[in-house]
Amino acid sequence: MKKPQYKIRVTKCVAHLFLLSLTVITYYQAIIGTDLTGQYINDPVKFVIHFSGMTGLQVLLLTLLISPLAQKFKQAWLMQTRRMFGLYVAFFACLHVFSFWLFELNFQVDLFIEELVKRPYIWLGMLALTLLLALSVTSINKIRAKMGPNWQKLHNWVYLVLVLVWVHFYWSVKATPTETLIYLAIVISLLAIRHKKLLKGLKALKRNEKIS
């Protein structure tokens, strides 16, 4: 039992160090307006908005990769790092919205609300953020214990978050950069690994609809 505990701690420690220092370095560069080699950060605002959004998406993909990896390589301890990664997804999503409001919209409340109301691609993003916050709050052990089997039901919505986030990303760019397609391929693969579970879940949803 001792060994997995040690692995979990090291993994978490490395992840914290990496993600937090990456965030600090990125925002530091944007704040001073030049990168570490002294070159201009051309558009510091877009720089931090893209960073927080893309890192959030990447960590989400990583989070969803953990259970297939743990199963495939019989490394059950990996599952115990998953909550931390999931919470980082919510952290970057909040940072993303905050950066957009603070730096793109110059912290104007009316403009922020107007954008929330007017832009369908922002609705998707906000829906994803709301779900992520719900998942974060219910990740507290006490709440989780109280929820019983409903906890897993709620947390299955993470697959919807994945789809919403990708569509939000694709919708926000001009034309079709290669990047969006690469991410689509990863999203599809992550869903495909779980196709049995997802189909079962969808059927259950339909049944519930009929009953109600």
Added chain:
Amino acid sequence: MLIKKTSTSDISENEVTPENIYKDRRKIIKSLGFLGAGALLSGQSQQAHAISWFKDKDEEKSALKALKYQADEPFTEALTPEAKITSHNNFYEFGTRKTDPKQYEGMLTVNPWQLNVDGLCANPFKLNYEDLFSKYPLQERIYRMRCVEAWSMVIPWVGIPLADVIKQAQPNGQAKFVAFETLYRPEEMPGQKSRFAGGGIQYPYVEGLRIDEAMNPLTLLAVGLYGKELPTQNGAPIRLVVPWKYGFKSIKSITRIKLVNQKPPTTWNLSAPQEYGFYANVNPKVDHPRWSQAQERRLGSGGLFSQNYIPTLPFNGYGEQVAHMYKDMDLAKFY
């Protein structure tokens, strides 16, 4: 840093060798090096690096020759730093990220160049590379540039009023529009070679103006920037600048200007007609479907907390010179 001193009496190789032979020789040497590296590497980005390894830095620097021009009056707003103007570019022919085009600086062959001016006119003609800089008196024009993505710059262009070029062609009465076309050369433009690298838009890039817009004194064919000839990423050797319209109207690396009688197709309108219209006049009252156009961020040298947020002006502040051309039009409909 190595500082090579040359006295004025020294003759360099490019002075004793005719320029075109000198350049060809360079090209052969470079392509030899490239072939060798190509055997080891594959993939586009690696190719780009392979070329830059063999790029002669001095040649690249001196390639941007200084221009002689009539200076503009001092501008009331601060100029965007040159380093920013030359490294923050939308030029999908060289990749979709704004930092991509700079990687190809100096790698587009601009000499020889041929710009065809033709269509519904009495005097169609061609301009070669030298003509672009010598046939017309060059003027400096300091203009605001407003991107449809809601950022903006202030740029000191050097160029030729488009009206001068069109007048020389002597358009006939049927010529109602002007169509522009960018160079199509996939072997030098990776975005044209691969759908993925080019963001999936159609190439060659095409743009258009109404003839009165083209003849407006503000409309410029730019051949230079900050007093030097244009670098690749800014649309070398000749590009359009229409300061009261969103940046995507200002087509780069033009090879054809054609006088036509119907509204010509335009690239971004073909790609997403509900988002990008033919006119694309800067208009704070007409939102892009995905974002507001009411304000813009002026890109300067500052960081996150020293951003310059300014309200966007109708026609990008050039209403006095251009609004009369649209006085009977519903600008929300003709966006």
